[in-house]
Amino acid sequence: MKRLARCAAASVVLQLAALAVGSSSILAADDYTLPFYDPTVTISYGVDRDRSLNRQLDWTGQVWNDGQPHWGRVYDQHTGVDYPMALRSAVAAARDGTVVDVEGGYGTTQFGSFGNFVRIRHADGRHTLYYHLASAADGGIGVVEGASVAAGQFVGRSGCSGLCYGAHLHFEMLVWSATLRMYQPVDPLAERRWTTWPGRVPFDAVYVRESNGGTEVIRHGWTITHWVEFRNTGGRTWRSSGSGRTNLGTWNPGSHPSPFRASDWLYSFLPTFVDQASVPPDGVGRFTFGLKGSPEPGSYSEAYNLQAYGLRWFDHVRLGSYYIPILVTQ
Numbered sequence: 001m002k003r004l005a006r007c008a009a010a011s012v013v014l015q016l017a018a019l020a021v022g023s024s025s026i027l028a029a030d031d032y033t034l035p036f037y038d039p040t041v042t043i044s045y046g047v048d049r050d051r052s053l054n055r056q057l058d059w060t061g062q063v064w065n066d067g068q069p070h071w072g073r074v075y076d077q078h079t080g081v082d083y084p085m086a087l088r089s090a091v092a093a094a095r096d097g098t099v100v101d102v103e104g105g106y107g108t109t110q111f112g113s114f115g116n117f118v119r120i121r122h123a124d125g126r127h128t129l130y131y132h133l134a135s136a137a138d139g140g141i142g143v144v145e146g147a148s149v150a151a152g153q154f155v156g157r158s159g160c161s162g163l164c165y166g167a168h169l170h171f172e173m174l175v176w177s178a179t180l181r182m183y184q185p186v187d188p189l190a191e192r193r194w195t196t197w198p199g200r201v202p203f204d205a206v207y208v209r210e211s212n213g214g215t216e217v218i219r220h221g222w223t224i225t226h227w228v229e230f231r232n233t234g235g236r237t238w239r240s241s242g243s244g245r246t247n248l249g250t251w252n253p254g255s256h257p258s259p260f261r262a263s264d265w266l267y268s269f270l271p272t273f274v275d276q277a278s279v280p281p282d283g284v285g286r287f288t289f290g291l292k293g294s295p296e297p298g299s300y301s302e303a304y305n306l307q308a309y310g311l312r313w314f315d316h317v318r319l320g321s322y323y324i325p326i327l328v329t330q
Contacts, residue, residue: 032094032193033151033202033235035130035171036083036158037312044168045075045082047187053077059189079185080131080172087167088134088157091142092202092312093149094171097122102145104136108159115162116140118155127183131170134159150243152202152236153311196281200235203308207320208284215325218293223262227275227288230306230319238279244308247273248287251305251316251323260302260326262290271304293328300326 034041050057054067058074069075087108101119108116116133118141133156134140140157143149160167173193174183188194210228218224228248232238238246250256250269257268265271271289279285303323306314316322 031195032128032173032188033092033195034083034199035092035094035128036085036169037090037092037201037203037315038085039201039204039233039318041083041085041089043072043081044084045069045071045078046073046189047081047185048074048076048078049187049190051077059187080129080170081189082168082170084166084168085158087159088138088140089167089169090154091118091130091133091156091158091169093120093151093153093155094128095120095122095151097128097149099143099145099147099149099155100127102141102143104133104141106135106161108134108138108140108161109164109167110135110161111164113162115164116156116159118143120149120155125176127174129170129172129174130156131172132159132162132164132168133157135161150311152244152308195235195237200233200281202234202236203306203312203314204232204234205230205285205306205314205319206233207322215327216291217327217329218260218291219329220293220297223290223292225288226291226324227286228304228322229284229286231284232279232281235281236308237281238274238276238283238285240273240275240277244311245273246279246285247271247307247309248289248304249307249313251303254305254313258302259295259300260291261294262292264290273309291324291326293326295328297328297330300328302326 046059048056056064056074056076067076097120100121104116106113106116116135117131120128140159142154142156158167158169173186173188175186177184208229208231211226248271250258255269261268272287274285275288301323305316
């Protein structure tokens with residue numbers, strides 16, 4: 001087989017929780033997504049919605065009265081959602097917003113301090129907090145206060161700064177309390193704030209099919225039309241225009257000038273944006289582009305990858321390690 005299509009690994013814990021509270025797949029096209037890029041990362045602990053000591057209420061409605069931590073669910077008085085991941089893993093903005101606060105001066109694995117974080121304000125009035133990040137000196141802070149960020153944009157790298165049991169991201173959602181005159185944590189899982197349920201990383205896809213699954217044969221100097229389809233297995237809607245629009249680009253290395261560039265290509269490394277105006281999660285997007293037999297006759301192979309333009313390349317392996325074998329003839 002010329003392609004190995006791999007589906008993104010799902011969070012078993014969240015799937016079980018979805019069965020407990022219902023399984024509708026999509027909420028809103030532009031709500032929140034998981035704040036990282038690796039779909040194999042799973043939750044370790046969620047928000048305790050009961051603030052009483054020694055009593056826990058998780059996002060599924062399960063109640064415990066033992067004050068003990070329950071792996072994959074909740075621990076007592078926890079205010080966020082914890083996602084264990086390797087040190088310096090990329091962290092992403094869960095939604096469009098503005099950076100309102102940043103701290104990056106603590107050590108990447110320093111215990112006993114408040115820790116490093118990025119805080120973002122969103123148009124719905126909510127704030128999201130990305131906590132326990134690596135230090136700025138270690139590349140753990142990717143934004144500055146006052147910056148506008150797009151959904152899925154890189155904002156920092158995971159660490160174990162602050163009160164931390166091991167490298168992970170503590171993701172917190174805050175809403176303003178008019179009574180207390182301060183922001184208070186809420187549970188994004190219980191409120192179904194994710195674009196998809198049980199929640200996905202912003203950018204992910206799997207190969208579906210293409211116009212020619214074998215070798216494309218192109219006469220030297222001539223142009224053919226090729227199309228390929230991918231399923232949107234991420235949490236963000238793909239678009240053909242606007243911020244973060246989804247394009248097909250050359251790969252290995254990324255954005256290299258292609259010898260097969262045709263007249264319809266936007267740049268030497270960018271054949272096309274997605275054909276449809278929008279492709280929601282679980283939808284299939286088509287990418288149509290020309291291939292010109294400019295090189296000398298012979299056998300070639302050119303790899304392509306998807307990109308949220310200006311934000312993030314997709315994981316090429318999960319995309320199916322997509323490439324096109326090409327034979328240029330006389």
